[in-house]
Amino acid sequence: MTLEVCITVERGTFSLDVNIACGGVTAVMGPNGAGKTTLLRACVGALRPSRGRIVLGGETLFDERGIDQPPEDRHVAYVPQGLGLFPHLSALENVAFGRRRGTDRERREAAIDLLGELDLAGVCDRLPGELSGGQQQKVALARARAAEPRLLLLDEPLSALDPTARPRTRRFLAEWFEETQLPALVVTHDPADAVEFAWAVLVLEGGRVTQHGALEEVAVRPSTEFVAALTAGLIDRPLGSVPPPSWISEDE
Amino acid sequence: MRSIAALGAAALVLLVALPIVALALSVSAADFGEAVTRGLWEALWLSLRSTTIAIGGLAVLGTPLAWWLGRERGRLGRLVEAVMRLPAVTPPAVAGVALLTAFGRQGVFGDTLSTLGVSLPFTPAAVVVAQVFVAAPFYVLPLASAFREIDEDLLWTARSLGATPARVFFRISLPLAMPALLGGLAIAWARALGEFGATLVFAGSLPGVTRTLPIAIYTTMEGDMAPARAMSLVLLGFALVMFLALRSSPIARAFGGRP
Numbered sequence: 001m002t003l004e005v006c007i008t009v010e011r012g013t014f015s016l017d018v019n020i021a022c023g024g025v026t027a028v029m030g031p032n033g034a035g036k037t038t039l040l041r042a043c044v045g046a047l048r049p050s051r052g053r054i055v056l057g058g059e060t061l062f063d064e065r066g067i068d069q070p071p072e073d074r075h076v077a078y079v080p081q082g083l084g085l086f087p088h089l090s091a092l093e094n095v096a097f098g099r100r101r102g103t104d105r106e107r108r109e110a111a112i113d114l115l116g117e118l119d120l121a122g123v124c125d126r127l128p129g130e131l132s133g134g135q136q137q138k139v140a141l142a143r144a145r146a147a148e149p150r151l152l153l154l155d156e157p158l159s160a161l162d163p164t165a166r167p168r169t170r171r172f173l174a175e176w177f178e179e180t181q182l183p184a185l186v187v188t189h190d191p192a193d194a195v196e197f198a199w200a201v202l203v204l205e206g207g208r209v210t211q212h213g214a215l216e217e218v219a220v221r222p223s224t225e226f227v228a229a230l231t232a233g234l235i236d237r238p239l240g241s242v243p244p245p246s247w248i249s250e251d252e
Numbered sequence: 253m254r255s256i257a258a259l260g261a262a263a264l265v266l267l268v269a270l271p272i273v274a275l276a277l278s279v280s281a282a283d284f285g286e287a288v289t290r291g292l293w294e295a296l297w298l299s300l301r302s303t304t305i306a307i308g309g310l311a312v313l314g315t316p317l318a319w320w321l322g323r324e325r326g327r328l329g330r331l332v333e334a335v336m337r338l339p340a341v342t343p344p345a346v347a348g349v350a351l352l353t354a355f356g357r358q359g360v361f362g363d364t365l366s367t368l369g370v371s372l373p374f375t376p377a378a379v380v381v382a383q384v385f386v387a388a389p390f391y392v393l394p395l396a397s398a399f400r401e402i403d404e405d406l407l408w409t410a411r412s413l414g415a416t417p418a419r420v421f422f423r424i425s426l427p428l429a430m431p432a433l434l435g436g437l438a439i440a441w442a443r444a445l446g447e448f449g450a451t452l453v454f455a456g457s458l459p460g461v462t463r464t465l466p467i468a469i470y471t472t473m474e475g476d477m478a479p480a481r482a483m484s485l486v487l488l489g490f491a492l493v494m495f496l497a498l499r500s501s502p503i504a505r506a507f508g509g510r511p
Binding site: 074 | 406408411413414416
Protein backbone atom coordinates (compact mmCIF):
# COMPACT_ATOMS: atom_id res chain seq x y z
CA MET A 1 0.00 0.00 0.00
CA THR A 2 1.40 3.37 -1.00
CA LEU A 3 1.04 6.63 0.88
CA GLU A 4 1.17 9.78 -1.20
CA VAL A 5 1.53 13.03 0.68
CA CYS A 6 1.63 16.26 -1.27
CA ILE A 7 0.80 19.04 1.16
CA THR A 8 1.62 22.49 2.44
CA VAL A 9 0.96 23.13 6.12
CA GLU A 10 1.23 26.69 7.43
CA ARG A 11 1.51 27.24 11.20
CA GLY A 12 2.31 30.87 11.94
CA THR A 13 5.72 31.59 10.47
CA PHE A 14 6.52 27.90 9.94
CA SER A 15 5.55 26.11 6.77
CA LEU A 16 5.93 22.45 5.86
CA ASP A 17 6.13 21.47 2.19
CA VAL A 18 6.15 17.79 1.42
CA ASN A 19 5.66 15.88 -1.81
CA ILE A 20 6.42 12.21 -1.32
CA ALA A 21 5.21 8.73 -2.12
CA CYS A 22 6.25 5.92 0.17
CA GLY A 23 5.49 2.36 1.18
CA GLY A 24 7.02 -0.01 3.69
CA VAL A 25 8.63 1.48 6.75
CA THR A 26 10.04 4.97 6.32
CA ALA A 27 12.22 6.59 8.96
CA VAL A 28 11.42 10.30 9.19
CA MET A 29 14.51 12.16 10.38
CA GLY A 30 15.58 15.75 10.81
CA PRO A 31 16.56 18.38 13.34
CA ASN A 32 14.08 19.64 15.96
CA GLY A 33 11.45 21.90 14.43
CA ALA A 34 11.89 20.43 10.94
CA GLY A 35 8.22 19.49 10.75
CA LYS A 36 8.37 15.74 11.46
CA THR A 37 5.53 15.69 13.99
CA THR A 38 3.57 18.15 11.86
CA LEU A 39 3.76 15.68 8.95
CA LEU A 40 2.38 12.88 11.14
CA ARG A 41 -0.36 15.08 12.54
CA ALA A 42 -1.46 16.09 9.06
CA CYS A 43 -1.68 12.42 8.06
CA VAL A 44 -3.75 11.50 11.11
CA GLY A 45 -6.07 14.46 10.57
CA ALA A 46 -5.15 16.41 13.69
CA LEU A 47 -4.34 19.45 11.61
CA ARG A 48 -5.58 20.61 8.26
CA PRO A 49 -3.08 21.35 5.48
CA SER A 50 -3.69 24.62 3.68
CA ARG A 51 -3.05 22.98 0.30
CA GLY A 52 -2.55 19.61 -1.30
CA ARG A 53 -3.77 16.08 -0.83
CA ILE A 54 -3.08 12.88 1.08
CA VAL A 55 -3.86 9.57 -0.61
CA LEU A 56 -3.49 6.18 1.06
CA GLY A 57 -3.74 3.06 -1.11
CA GLY A 58 -5.78 4.91 -3.72
CA GLU A 59 -8.22 6.39 -1.18
CA THR A 60 -8.13 10.13 -0.70
CA LEU A 61 -7.90 11.07 2.98
CA PHE A 62 -7.53 14.77 2.33
CA ASP A 63 -7.89 17.00 -0.67
CA GLU A 64 -7.90 20.79 -0.62
CA ARG A 65 -10.90 20.63 -2.97
CA GLY A 66 -13.28 19.50 -0.27
CA ILE A 67 -12.23 16.11 1.12
CA ASP A 68 -11.16 15.97 4.76
CA GLN A 69 -11.89 12.61 6.33
CA PRO A 70 -12.19 12.77 10.13
CA PRO A 71 -9.41 10.89 11.98
CA GLU A 72 -11.75 8.08 13.03
CA ASP A 73 -12.46 7.24 9.37
CA ARG A 74 -8.86 7.28 8.13
CA HIS A 75 -7.76 3.91 9.55
CA VAL A 76 -4.41 5.46 10.41
CA ALA A 77 -3.09 4.46 13.84
CA TYR A 78 -1.17 7.23 15.59
CA VAL A 79 1.31 6.56 18.40
CA PRO A 80 2.39 10.00 19.57
CA GLN A 81 5.49 10.95 21.47
CA GLY A 82 4.98 9.64 25.00
CA LEU A 83 2.83 6.82 23.51
CA GLY A 84 -0.57 8.38 24.28
CA LEU A 85 -1.76 5.59 26.56
CA PHE A 86 -4.96 6.51 28.39
CA PRO A 87 -3.78 6.77 32.01
CA HIS A 88 -7.16 5.93 33.57
CA LEU A 89 -7.67 2.71 31.57
CA SER A 90 -5.93 -0.60 32.23
CA ALA A 91 -3.59 -2.11 29.64
CA LEU A 92 -6.45 -4.35 28.54
CA GLU A 93 -8.95 -1.48 28.32
CA ASN A 94 -6.43 0.56 26.35
CA VAL A 95 -6.06 -2.17 23.75
CA ALA A 96 -9.80 -2.94 23.68
CA PHE A 97 -10.44 0.77 23.08
CA GLY A 98 -8.56 0.46 19.81
CA ARG A 99 -10.77 -2.37 18.58
CA ARG A 100 -13.31 -0.99 16.14
CA ARG A 101 -15.60 -3.97 15.68
CA GLY A 102 -17.47 -6.40 17.88
CA THR A 103 -19.23 -6.46 21.23
CA ASP A 104 -17.49 -5.38 24.42
CA ARG A 105 -16.72 -9.01 25.15
CA GLU A 106 -15.23 -9.64 21.71
CA ARG A 107 -13.12 -6.52 22.03
CA ARG A 108 -11.77 -7.69 25.36
CA GLU A 109 -10.99 -11.15 24.03
CA ALA A 110 -9.19 -9.71 21.02
CA ALA A 111 -7.24 -7.43 23.36
CA ILE A 112 -6.26 -10.37 25.58
CA ASP A 113 -5.00 -12.22 22.49
CA LEU A 114 -2.97 -9.25 21.29
CA LEU A 115 -1.45 -8.65 24.73
CA GLY A 116 -0.74 -12.36 25.09
CA GLU A 117 1.21 -12.37 21.84
CA LEU A 118 3.47 -9.70 23.36
CA ASP A 119 3.89 -11.63 26.64
CA LEU A 120 1.79 -9.10 28.50
CA ALA A 121 -1.01 -11.43 29.62
CA GLY A 122 0.11 -10.99 33.23
CA VAL A 123 -0.23 -7.21 33.30
CA CYS A 124 -3.63 -6.85 31.60
CA ASP A 125 -5.27 -5.19 34.59
CA ARG A 126 -2.49 -2.72 35.39
CA LEU A 127 -2.71 0.97 34.62
CA PRO A 128 -0.10 2.34 32.20
CA GLY A 129 1.62 4.13 35.08
CA GLU A 130 2.27 0.77 36.73
CA LEU A 131 4.06 -0.69 33.68
CA SER A 132 7.72 -0.50 32.70
CA GLY A 133 8.71 1.64 29.73
CA GLY A 134 9.09 -1.39 27.50
CA GLN A 135 5.72 -2.79 28.54
CA GLN A 136 4.02 0.57 27.88
CA GLN A 137 5.62 0.54 24.47
CA LYS A 138 4.18 -2.88 23.69
CA VAL A 139 0.71 -1.91 24.95
CA ALA A 140 0.75 1.13 22.65
CA LEU A 141 1.75 -1.07 19.70
CA ALA A 142 -0.87 -3.70 20.54
CA ARG A 143 -3.50 -0.98 20.72
CA ALA A 144 -2.44 0.49 17.38
CA ARG A 145 -2.68 -2.95 15.83
CA ALA A 146 -6.06 -3.69 17.42
CA ALA A 147 -7.54 -0.88 15.33
CA GLU A 148 -6.56 -2.78 12.14
CA PRO A 149 -5.02 0.30 10.56
CA ARG A 150 -3.80 0.66 6.98
CA LEU A 151 -0.96 2.96 8.04
CA LEU A 152 1.07 3.39 11.22
CA LEU A 153 2.39 6.74 12.42
CA LEU A 154 4.94 6.46 15.23
CA ASP A 155 6.51 9.56 16.75
CA GLU A 156 9.85 8.75 18.39
CA PRO A 157 8.68 5.36 19.67
CA LEU A 158 11.91 4.65 21.55
CA SER A 159 12.58 8.06 23.08
CA ALA A 160 10.90 7.28 26.40
CA LEU A 161 13.05 4.20 27.01
CA ASP A 162 16.31 4.23 28.88
CA PRO A 163 19.28 3.56 26.57
CA THR A 164 19.87 0.01 27.82
CA ALA A 165 16.31 -1.03 26.89
CA ARG A 166 16.50 0.47 23.39
CA PRO A 167 18.33 -2.22 21.40
CA ARG A 168 15.94 -4.94 22.55
CA THR A 169 12.83 -2.86 21.85
CA ARG A 170 14.29 -1.75 18.52
CA ARG A 171 14.65 -5.39 17.44
CA PHE A 172 11.16 -6.06 18.68
CA LEU A 173 9.83 -3.19 16.58
CA ALA A 174 11.68 -4.48 13.52
CA GLU A 175 10.12 -7.91 13.91
CA TRP A 176 6.75 -6.33 14.57
CA PHE A 177 6.90 -4.28 11.36
CA GLU A 178 8.00 -7.37 9.45
CA GLU A 179 5.06 -9.32 10.80
CA THR A 180 2.36 -6.69 10.36
CA GLN A 181 3.56 -5.72 6.86
CA LEU A 182 1.96 -2.31 7.33
CA PRO A 183 3.30 0.88 5.81
CA ALA A 184 4.64 3.17 8.50
CA LEU A 185 6.15 6.59 9.04
CA VAL A 186 8.46 6.44 12.06
CA VAL A 187 9.93 9.66 13.39
CA THR A 188 13.34 9.05 14.97
CA HIS A 189 16.54 10.84 15.88
CA ASP A 190 18.60 7.68 15.94
CA PRO A 191 20.12 6.35 12.69
CA ALA A 192 20.34 2.95 14.36
CA ASP A 193 16.53 2.80 14.24
CA ALA A 194 16.57 3.38 10.50
CA VAL A 195 19.15 0.63 10.01
CA GLU A 196 17.18 -1.81 12.11
CA PHE A 197 13.70 -1.44 10.67
CA ALA A 198 13.37 1.14 7.91
CA TRP A 199 13.37 0.52 4.19
CA ALA A 200 13.69 4.17 3.33
CA VAL A 201 14.71 7.43 4.94
CA LEU A 202 12.89 10.74 4.64
CA VAL A 203 14.95 13.72 5.82
CA LEU A 204 13.16 16.97 6.68
CA GLU A 205 15.01 20.22 7.31
CA GLY A 206 13.22 23.51 7.97
CA GLY A 207 9.94 22.18 6.63
CA ARG A 208 11.42 20.90 3.33
CA VAL A 209 12.34 17.40 2.19
CA THR A 210 16.10 17.45 1.69
CA GLN A 211 16.46 13.77 0.94
CA HIS A 212 14.22 10.76 0.44
CA GLY A 213 15.33 7.35 -0.66
CA ALA A 214 16.65 3.95 0.21
CA LEU A 215 18.86 3.86 3.27
CA GLU A 216 22.03 2.85 1.38
CA GLU A 217 21.53 5.54 -1.21
CA VAL A 218 21.04 8.24 1.40
CA ALA A 219 24.08 7.05 3.36
CA VAL A 220 26.33 6.89 0.28
CA ARG A 221 25.18 10.14 -1.32
CA PRO A 222 24.04 12.53 1.44
CA SER A 223 22.58 15.68 -0.05
CA THR A 224 23.16 18.02 2.91
CA GLU A 225 25.60 18.38 5.77
CA PHE A 226 22.90 17.29 8.18
CA VAL A 227 22.31 14.05 6.30
CA ALA A 228 26.06 13.45 6.03
CA ALA A 229 26.48 13.91 9.79
CA LEU A 230 23.45 11.74 10.45
CA THR A 231 24.58 8.84 8.32
CA ALA A 232 28.30 9.04 9.05
CA GLY A 233 29.42 5.63 10.22
CA LEU A 234 26.33 3.88 8.93
CA ILE A 235 28.05 2.65 5.78
CA ASP A 236 30.30 0.44 7.88
CA ARG A 237 27.27 -1.33 9.25
CA PRO A 238 25.87 -4.42 7.57
CA LEU A 239 23.13 -3.02 5.38
CA GLY A 240 22.50 -6.27 3.56
CA SER A 241 19.82 -7.20 6.09
CA VAL A 242 17.67 -4.27 5.07
CA PRO A 243 15.12 -5.28 2.43
CA PRO A 244 15.09 -3.20 -0.76
CA PRO A 245 12.49 -0.46 -0.90
CA SER A 246 9.96 -2.26 -3.06
CA TRP A 247 7.75 0.78 -3.52
CA ILE A 248 10.44 2.50 -5.61
CA SER A 249 10.21 -0.06 -8.37
CA GLU A 250 6.42 -0.14 -8.11
CA ASP A 251 6.02 3.56 -8.61
CA GLU A 252 8.58 4.28 -11.25
CA MET B 253 11.31 34.44 64.51
CA ARG B 254 10.17 30.88 64.05
CA SER B 255 8.21 30.88 67.29
CA ILE B 256 6.37 34.07 66.28
CA ALA B 257 5.40 32.46 62.99
CA ALA B 258 4.24 29.33 64.81
CA LEU B 259 2.20 31.43 67.21
CA GLY B 260 0.53 33.26 64.34
CA ALA B 261 -0.22 30.01 62.56
CA ALA B 262 -1.76 28.54 65.72
CA ALA B 263 -3.87 31.67 66.19
CA LEU B 264 -5.21 31.32 62.65
CA VAL B 265 -6.10 27.67 63.16
CA LEU B 266 -7.91 28.55 66.40
CA LEU B 267 -9.71 31.43 64.73
CA VAL B 268 -11.17 28.95 62.23
CA ALA B 269 -11.72 26.01 64.59
CA LEU B 270 -13.05 27.70 67.76
CA PRO B 271 -16.29 29.15 66.33
CA ILE B 272 -17.20 25.76 64.85
CA VAL B 273 -16.48 24.01 68.17
CA ALA B 274 -18.35 26.69 70.13
CA LEU B 275 -21.36 26.31 67.84
CA ALA B 276 -21.37 22.53 68.20
CA LEU B 277 -21.12 22.72 72.01
CA SER B 278 -23.76 25.41 72.55
CA VAL B 279 -26.78 23.69 70.99
CA SER B 280 -29.23 21.72 73.17
CA ALA B 281 -32.09 19.40 72.22
CA ALA B 282 -34.58 22.04 73.31
CA ASP B 283 -33.00 24.49 70.84
CA PHE B 284 -33.67 21.99 68.03
CA GLY B 285 -37.31 21.75 69.09
CA GLU B 286 -37.57 25.52 69.03
CA ALA B 287 -35.85 25.64 65.61
CA VAL B 288 -38.39 23.17 64.23
CA THR B 289 -41.28 25.39 65.31
CA ARG B 290 -39.52 28.31 63.57
CA GLY B 291 -39.58 26.47 60.23
CA LEU B 292 -36.29 24.56 60.25
CA TRP B 293 -37.54 21.64 58.11
CA GLU B 294 -39.35 23.88 55.66
CA ALA B 295 -36.25 25.98 55.13
CA LEU B 296 -33.92 22.98 54.94
CA TRP B 297 -36.19 21.27 52.42
CA LEU B 298 -36.25 24.41 50.27
CA SER B 299 -32.48 24.70 50.50
CA LEU B 300 -31.97 21.08 49.45
CA ARG B 301 -34.43 21.32 46.55
CA SER B 302 -33.14 24.62 45.22
CA THR B 303 -29.45 23.69 45.48
CA THR B 304 -30.08 20.32 43.82
CA ILE B 305 -31.78 22.03 40.88
CA ALA B 306 -29.10 24.75 40.78
CA ILE B 307 -26.19 22.30 40.81
CA GLY B 308 -27.89 19.93 38.37
CA GLY B 309 -28.47 22.84 36.01
CA LEU B 310 -24.92 24.01 36.49
CA ALA B 311 -23.57 20.55 35.63
CA VAL B 312 -25.73 20.32 32.50
CA LEU B 313 -25.00 23.84 31.25
CA GLY B 314 -21.53 24.29 32.68
CA THR B 315 -19.85 21.08 31.50
CA PRO B 316 -20.06 21.85 27.76
CA LEU B 317 -18.99 25.43 28.49
CA ALA B 318 -15.98 24.22 30.50
CA TRP B 319 -15.04 21.81 27.71
CA TRP B 320 -15.22 24.62 25.15
CA LEU B 321 -13.18 26.95 27.40
CA GLY B 322 -10.58 24.21 27.82
CA ARG B 323 -10.02 23.93 24.08
CA GLU B 324 -10.52 27.54 22.98
CA ARG B 325 -7.30 29.50 23.05
CA GLY B 326 -8.47 32.65 21.26
CA ARG B 327 -9.54 36.06 22.51
CA LEU B 328 -13.20 35.04 22.74
CA GLY B 329 -12.29 32.19 25.10
CA ARG B 330 -10.36 34.52 27.41
CA LEU B 331 -13.24 37.02 27.39
CA VAL B 332 -15.83 34.37 28.28
CA GLU B 333 -13.55 33.04 31.01
CA ALA B 334 -13.23 36.53 32.51
CA VAL B 335 -17.03 36.92 32.44
CA MET B 336 -17.48 33.57 34.18
CA ARG B 337 -14.97 34.61 36.83
CA LEU B 338 -16.96 37.76 37.72
CA PRO B 339 -19.44 36.23 40.22
CA ALA B 340 -16.53 34.96 42.32
CA VAL B 341 -15.42 38.54 43.00
CA THR B 342 -18.88 40.14 43.04
CA PRO B 343 -20.14 40.81 46.59
CA PRO B 344 -23.37 38.79 47.06
CA ALA B 345 -25.50 41.85 47.83
CA VAL B 346 -24.24 43.43 44.60
CA ALA B 347 -25.10 40.22 42.75
CA GLY B 348 -28.66 40.43 44.14
CA VAL B 349 -29.05 44.05 43.07
CA ALA B 350 -27.63 43.22 39.64
CA LEU B 351 -30.00 40.26 39.22
CA LEU B 352 -32.94 42.43 40.25
CA THR B 353 -31.82 45.16 37.86
CA ALA B 354 -31.65 42.69 34.99
CA PHE B 355 -34.58 40.34 35.64
CA GLY B 356 -36.77 42.27 38.11
CA ARG B 357 -40.30 43.34 37.10
CA GLN B 358 -39.02 46.84 36.40
CA GLY B 359 -35.67 45.46 35.27
CA VAL B 360 -33.92 45.75 31.93
CA PHE B 361 -35.25 42.39 30.72
CA GLY B 362 -38.33 42.37 32.96
CA ASP B 363 -40.70 43.25 30.10
CA THR B 364 -39.26 40.57 27.85
CA LEU B 365 -39.67 37.98 30.60
CA SER B 366 -43.23 39.03 31.46
CA THR B 367 -44.34 38.77 27.81
CA LEU B 368 -43.05 35.19 28.01
CA GLY B 369 -45.18 34.76 31.11
CA VAL B 370 -42.15 34.53 33.39
CA SER B 371 -41.79 36.51 36.58
CA LEU B 372 -38.64 35.72 38.48
CA PRO B 373 -38.19 37.92 41.56
CA PHE B 374 -39.40 36.58 44.91
CA THR B 375 -40.10 33.10 43.50
CA PRO B 376 -38.29 29.79 44.17
CA ALA B 377 -36.90 30.12 40.63
CA ALA B 378 -35.18 33.32 41.71
CA VAL B 379 -33.51 31.39 44.55
CA VAL B 380 -32.14 28.91 42.00
CA VAL B 381 -30.99 31.67 39.62
CA ALA B 382 -29.15 33.45 42.44
CA GLN B 383 -27.48 30.19 43.49
CA VAL B 384 -26.40 29.35 39.93
CA PHE B 385 -25.04 32.88 39.53
CA VAL B 386 -22.81 32.77 42.60
CA ALA B 387 -21.75 29.10 42.24
CA ALA B 388 -20.98 29.01 38.50
CA PRO B 389 -17.30 30.09 38.63
CA PHE B 390 -16.46 27.44 41.23
CA TYR B 391 -17.64 24.69 38.89
CA VAL B 392 -16.83 25.96 35.41
CA LEU B 393 -13.33 27.37 35.89
CA PRO B 394 -11.59 24.41 37.61
CA LEU B 395 -13.24 22.03 35.16
CA ALA B 396 -12.09 24.15 32.21
CA SER B 397 -8.50 24.02 33.41
CA ALA B 398 -8.77 20.26 33.95
CA PHE B 399 -9.94 19.84 30.34
CA ARG B 400 -7.14 22.16 29.21
CA GLU B 401 -4.48 20.05 30.95
CA ILE B 402 -5.41 16.88 29.07
CA ASP B 403 -2.69 16.12 26.55
CA GLU B 404 -4.13 16.86 23.12
CA ASP B 405 -2.21 13.90 21.70
CA LEU B 406 -4.32 11.54 23.83
CA LEU B 407 -7.46 12.85 22.16
CA TRP B 408 -6.05 12.61 18.63
CA THR B 409 -4.76 9.11 19.36
CA ALA B 410 -8.23 8.10 20.49
CA ARG B 411 -9.74 9.56 17.32
CA SER B 412 -7.18 7.74 15.16
CA LEU B 413 -8.23 4.48 16.84
CA GLY B 414 -11.74 4.98 15.49
CA ALA B 415 -13.47 6.84 18.33
CA THR B 416 -15.96 9.56 17.43
CA PRO B 417 -15.61 12.94 19.19
CA ALA B 418 -18.51 12.01 21.49
CA ARG B 419 -16.86 8.72 22.47
CA VAL B 420 -13.56 10.50 23.10
CA PHE B 421 -15.37 12.96 25.36
CA PHE B 422 -17.18 10.36 27.43
CA ARG B 423 -14.42 7.72 27.59
CA ILE B 424 -11.30 9.91 27.80
CA SER B 425 -11.86 13.61 28.54
CA LEU B 426 -14.64 13.30 31.10
CA PRO B 427 -13.05 10.51 33.21
CA LEU B 428 -9.70 12.32 33.22
CA ALA B 429 -11.42 15.53 34.37
CA MET B 430 -13.64 13.69 36.88
CA PRO B 431 -11.70 14.63 40.06
CA ALA B 432 -11.90 18.31 39.08
CA LEU B 433 -15.55 17.91 38.10
CA LEU B 434 -16.57 16.39 41.45
CA GLY B 435 -14.38 18.80 43.42
CA GLY B 436 -15.94 21.71 41.52
CA LEU B 437 -19.44 20.37 42.12
CA ALA B 438 -18.73 20.03 45.86
CA ILE B 439 -17.43 23.60 46.18
CA ALA B 440 -20.20 25.01 43.99
CA TRP B 441 -22.81 23.14 45.99
CA ALA B 442 -21.39 24.39 49.28
CA ARG B 443 -21.38 27.91 47.86
CA ALA B 444 -25.00 27.60 46.65
CA LEU B 445 -26.14 26.10 49.95
CA GLY B 446 -24.63 28.99 51.88
CA GLU B 447 -25.94 31.65 49.49
CA PHE B 448 -27.51 34.49 51.47
CA GLY B 449 -27.01 38.03 50.19
CA ALA B 450 -28.03 37.65 46.56
CA THR B 451 -30.98 35.43 47.49
CA LEU B 452 -32.28 37.88 50.10
CA VAL B 453 -32.14 40.82 47.67
CA PHE B 454 -33.40 39.00 44.56
CA ALA B 455 -35.77 36.41 46.06
CA GLY B 456 -36.70 37.84 49.45
CA SER B 457 -37.60 35.83 52.57
CA LEU B 458 -41.05 34.32 52.04
CA PRO B 459 -41.48 31.31 54.37
CA GLY B 460 -41.73 28.09 52.37
CA VAL B 461 -41.22 29.95 49.08
CA THR B 462 -37.85 31.68 49.13
CA ARG B 463 -36.72 31.45 52.75
CA THR B 464 -33.74 29.10 52.47
CA LEU B 465 -31.96 27.87 55.58
CA PRO B 466 -29.30 30.63 55.65
CA ILE B 467 -32.05 33.25 55.41
CA ALA B 468 -34.11 31.44 58.04
CA ILE B 469 -31.10 31.58 60.36
CA TYR B 470 -30.88 35.31 59.84
CA THR B 471 -34.59 35.99 60.42
CA THR B 472 -34.74 33.66 63.46
CA MET B 473 -31.66 35.28 64.98
CA GLU B 474 -33.45 38.65 65.15
CA GLY B 475 -35.79 37.19 67.77
CA ASP B 476 -33.87 34.44 69.53
CA MET B 477 -30.28 33.28 69.16
CA ALA B 478 -30.67 29.68 70.45
CA PRO B 479 -32.83 28.20 67.65
CA ALA B 480 -30.68 30.09 65.10
CA ARG B 481 -27.67 28.23 66.49
CA ALA B 482 -29.47 24.90 66.10
CA MET B 483 -30.34 25.77 62.48
CA SER B 484 -26.72 26.76 61.87
CA LEU B 485 -25.50 23.44 63.18
CA VAL B 486 -27.91 21.55 60.88
CA LEU B 487 -26.76 23.56 57.87
CA LEU B 488 -23.11 22.98 58.75
CA GLY B 489 -23.75 19.25 59.14
CA PHE B 490 -25.41 18.98 55.72
CA ALA B 491 -22.67 21.01 54.07
CA LEU B 492 -19.97 18.75 55.55
CA VAL B 493 -21.72 15.50 54.68
CA MET B 494 -22.43 16.47 51.07
CA PHE B 495 -18.97 17.94 50.61
CA LEU B 496 -17.23 14.83 51.89
CA ALA B 497 -19.53 12.54 49.89
CA LEU B 498 -18.78 14.30 46.62
CA ARG B 499 -15.04 14.27 47.28
CA SER B 500 -14.97 10.62 48.30
CA SER B 501 -13.24 8.19 46.00
CA PRO B 502 -16.09 5.61 45.65
CA ILE B 503 -18.28 8.24 44.00
CA ALA B 504 -15.40 9.41 41.81
CA ARG B 505 -14.81 5.82 40.67
CA ALA B 506 -18.51 5.27 40.06
CA PHE B 507 -18.36 8.10 37.55
CA GLY B 508 -15.31 6.67 35.83
CA GLY B 509 -12.59 8.79 37.38
CA ARG B 510 -9.58 7.50 39.27
CA PRO B 511 -8.69 10.09 41.91
